[in-house]
Amino acid sequence: MDVAIEVERVTKRYGAxxxxxxxxxxxxxxxVTGFVGPNGAGKSTTIRIILGLAAPDDGRALVGGRAYAxxxxxxxxxxxxxxxxATHPGRxxxxxxxxxxxxxxxxxxxxxxxxxxxxxxxVARKRTGGFSLGMAQRLGLAAAxxxxxxxxxxxxxxxxxxxxxxxxxxGFLRALAAEGRAVLVSSHLMSELEDxxxxxxxxxxxxxxxxxxxxxxxxxxxxxxxxxxxxxxAAVMHLLANAGATVTSSRGDQLVVTGLVPGRIAELVAxxxxxxxxxxxxxxxxxxxxxxxxxxxxDYPTSRIEAPG
Amino acid sequence: xxxxxxxxxxxxxxxxxxLPGNAVAVVAVVALTVGLSAFMCAVGHTDATRPGQGxxxxxxxxxxxxxxxxxxxxxxxxxxxxxxxxxxxxxxxFTAVPGRRAVAVAKAITLSGAVLASGLATxxxxxxxxxxxxxxxxxxxxxxxxxxxxEPAVVRAVTGTALYLTALAVLxxxxxxxxxxxxxxxxxxxxxxxxPVALGSFLPNALADPLQRYTPIAGLAIQRTVHDASAPIxxxxxxxxxxxxxxxxxxxxxxxxxxxxx
Numbered sequence: 001m002d003v004a005i006e007v008e009r010v011t012k013r014y015g016a017x018x019x020x021x022x023x024x025x026x027x028x029x030x031x032v033t034g035f036v037g038p039n040g041a042g043k044s045t046t047i048r049i050i051l052g053l054a055a056p057d058d059g060r061a062l063v064g065g066r067a068y069a070x071x072x073x074x075x076x077x078x079x080x081x082x083x084x085x086a087t088h089p090g091r092x093x094x095x096x097x098x099x100x101x102x103x104x105x106x107x108x109x110x111x112x113x114x115x116x117x118x119x120x121x122x123v124a125r126k127r128t129g130g131f132s133l134g135m136a137q138r139l140g141l142a143a144a145x146x147x148x149x150x151x152x153x154x155x156x157x158x159x160x161x162x163x164x165x166x167x168x169x170x171g172f173l174r175a176l177a178a179e180g181r182a183v184l185v186s187s188h189l190m191s192e193l194e195d196x197x198x199x200x201x202x203x204x205x206x207x208x209x210x211x212x213x214x215x216x217x218x219x220x221x222x223x224x225x226x227x228x229x230x231x232x233x234a235a236v237m238h239l240l241a242n243a244g245a246t247v248t249s250s251r252g253d254q255l256v257v258t259g260l261v262p263g264r265i266a267e268l269v270a271x272x273x274x275x276x277x278x279x280x281x282x283x284x285x286x287x288x289x290x291x292x293x294x295x296x297x298x299d300y301p302t303s304r305i306e307a308p309g
Numbered sequence: 310x311x312x313x314x315x316x317x318x319x320x321x322x323x324x325x326x327x328l329p330g331n332a333v334a335v336v337a338v339v340a341l342t343v344g345l346s347a348f349m350c351a352v353g354h355t356d357a358t359r360p361g362q363g364x365x366x367x368x369x370x371x372x373x374x375x376x377x378x379x380x381x382x383x384x385x386x387x388x389x390x391x392x393x394x395x396x397x398x399x400x401x402x403f404t405a406v407p408g409r410r411a412v413a414v415a416k417a418i419t420l421s422g423a424v425l426a427s428g429l430a431t432x433x434x435x436x437x438x439x440x441x442x443x444x445x446x447x448x449x450x451x452x453x454x455x456x457x458x459x460e461p462a463v464v465r466a467v468t469g470t471a472l473y474l475t476a477l478a479v480l481x482x483x484x485x486x487x488x489x490x491x492x493x494x495x496x497x498x499x500x501x502x503x504x505p506v507a508l509g510s511f512l513p514n515a516l517a518d519p520l521q522r523y524t525p526i527a528g529l530a531i532q533r534t535v536h537d538a539s540a541p542i543x544x545x546x547x548x549x550x551x552x553x554x555x556x557x558x559x560x561x562x563x564x565x566x567x568x569x570x571x
Contacts, residue, residue: 048400048571052403052404068407074405083400085397086402088393091328098323100325103402104316
């Protein structure tokens with residue numbers, strides 16, 4: 001299977017609102033694919049359409065080349081985590097998994113396996129009404145893993161996890177991808193995916209903004225340069241400008257340099273006998289790249305706040 | 310109608326029995342319904358030696374708790390489906406079983422089974438508890454001969470009452486699925502069931518009779534064991550009317566849920 005999920009020019013309207021606008025992308029096996037966009041970008045709607053819960057107005061979504069609704073025992077093909085809190089509060093965690101297992105002819109034994117997989121064995125007999133959001137997310141992941149599926153669709157699984165949980169989830173998702181599964185993880189926070197995703201689908205206002213590997217996205221962002229601090233500010237400014245760099249002076253004794261690599265800057269400054277207090281190279285962050293992509297696609301943009309002075 | 314998917318029925322049954330509140334509700338409703346029947350039988354009084362007193366139907370009298378039981382059944386059925394819709398569990402259900410009609414059929418089967426079984430228990434208990442109470446209240450031979458549970462008319466009344474409650478469970482399930490929220494569905498159905506009884510004595514026969522004949526409450530005619538020429542509808546026809554309501558509402562519900570985004 002070359003492509004696990006195909007979203008083909010899917011359009012979805014809610015009244016006058018265009019929730020998805022000819023959205024297209026593919027999700028490949030063996031990778032963690034981050035599915036990012038601002039709140040309201042259409043991530044959950046897309047996932048619900050892939051799962052056949054909502055019908056597109058145009059286009060189609062396929063799982064393993066087939067429409068989800070035509071799959072036999074779909075949980076053996078696709079595991080999904082939607083709203084983790086969507087459990088009946090009066091039902092025990094194990095029973096929640098047992099009915100799901102029954103519906104797809106999955107053995108009862110598997111329920112204990114997935115509870116152990118997500119670390120919920122000790123609360124299997126507890127009612128889900130008493131669960132924290134983090135526990136609910138783990139239960140949702142357990143449900144997604146019941147059918148041992150080759151494709152996983154996880155909508156905001158990081159929500160509500162504590163730092164330990166986030167680290168655990170990261171390892172869990174990486175391991176699933178390493179086993180050759182296709183893992184699609186949505187998030188409205190790029191930073192959550194920074195060390196997890198191999199590939200990114202970025203959407204805004206229902207449209208595809210980027211379909212790129214993590215590395216390519218970082219390379220596409222212009223370098224923000226090198227900042228340095230030196231007591232010989234004026235002289236160093238002159239020196240680096242003559243060497244072809246663009247130098248801007250910010251506050252105090254700090255300079256921001258673009259157009260020269262850090263090693264060359266250090267060599268020049270030291271070679272002329274000037275003193276260097278600090279030299280910091282600015283790697284473009286994923287967050288920067290993301291913000292640049294989605295700047296025009298947020299539903300409720302905040303106004304830029306200018307610092308006084 | 311697509312075939313019954315046993316895996317889906319099993320899943321729905323697990324859902325139904327894994328909520329401890331459900332078992333409590335069933336026991337409470339059975340107890341309340343039998344209790345109400347017994348109370349009505351105990352406080353009723355007749356002097357069967359006087360002329361013209363022999364036309365009460367002792368079987369109907371002993372099954373009167375159904376007026377409470379029917380509201381409880383509707384509330385339970387609506388609540389079951391509304392809880393699934395409002396908690397969002399329905400998305401998990403339809404992700405696991407994309408065939409929504411199969412889910413609807415499985416829900417109807419499991420809920421019907423539970424209501425039929427508890428409805429039978431309720432009717433049988435009500436009948437057995439009430440007979441000695443009625444006897445003590447003066448419902449005695451010769452005006453009121455002793456009736457046994459095994460008499461055909463009694464069997465029809467007792468099982469028919471359970472089938473009536475089962476139809477209301479299906480009707481409640483459908484109404485809850487269509488309206489999505491418990492309060493409006495329960496209010497509408499309770500009104501539908503209570504209005505003919507509440508208004509019956511105020512309305513002229515020309516209006517009251519059609520209400521008895523064409524609303525779901527027509528099914529209560531199945532409880533009659535004494536021939537009554539003035540009855541608005543016969544026992545089986547009455548039960549049929551209730552089931553027509555239930556099946557028609559189910560057809561609408563399936564049509565709606567197969568088309569609705571969740």
